[in-house]
Amino acid sequence: MIIVQNKEELLNSFRTLDRDQVSHLPQGGFPLAMRPYLSWSEPSHHKAFLLFPHESRPVGAVFRSSQGGGNHAQFCQWCHAVKPPQGIELLVAQASLKTSVGVWVCKGISCKDSMKDPQSNGLREALEPGEKLIRFQLNLQKFVLKNLY
Numbered sequence: 001m002i003i004v005q006n007k008e009e010l011l012n013s014f015r016t017l018d019r020d021q022v023s024h025l026p027q028g029g030f031p032l033a034m035r036p037y038l039s040w041s042e043p044s045h046h047k048a049f050l051l052f053p054h055e056s057r058p059v060g061a062v063f064r065s066s067q068g069g070g071n072h073a074q075f076c077q078w079c080h081a082v083k084p085p086q087g088i089e090l091l092v093a094q095a096s097l098k099t100s101v102g103v104w105v106c107k108g109i110s111c112k113d114s115m116k117d118p119q120s121n122g123l124r125e126a127l128e129p130g131e132k133l134i135r136f137q138l139n140l141q142k143f144v145l146k147n148l149y
């Protein structure tokens, strides 16, 4: 289990580019455990923050969040839950100084809760909760590590 002991360790988990974007800290104070990840938002929900363990260290990402769109059910690209449009949001991260990348995920990065629902995508998937978690972690790592690091 990787534990983040203080604010300095937390900020060091983010890219230099993102560090001054971390306007809020997770509720509950330190130390922080990632089970299996940690997410928090600005009270305005304009920004979302993510912290997850990778190769024995915490990795952070900052996202701008946009409203979901349309009237149709939306699909979370990380945990594969299907939800009404307001349950899924577009998170945009700065990939470099000039480019950004987006991903549709459960609002507030609430995939943790979505994965507990056996019918989260209405498909009655034959995946065990542990398998869903592995799929989620692979999707998340692929997105963050490939695009941002």
Ligand SMILES: [Zn+2]
Binding pocket: 076, 077, 078, 079, 080, 081, 105, 106, 110, 111, 114
């Ligand atoms: Zn999700």
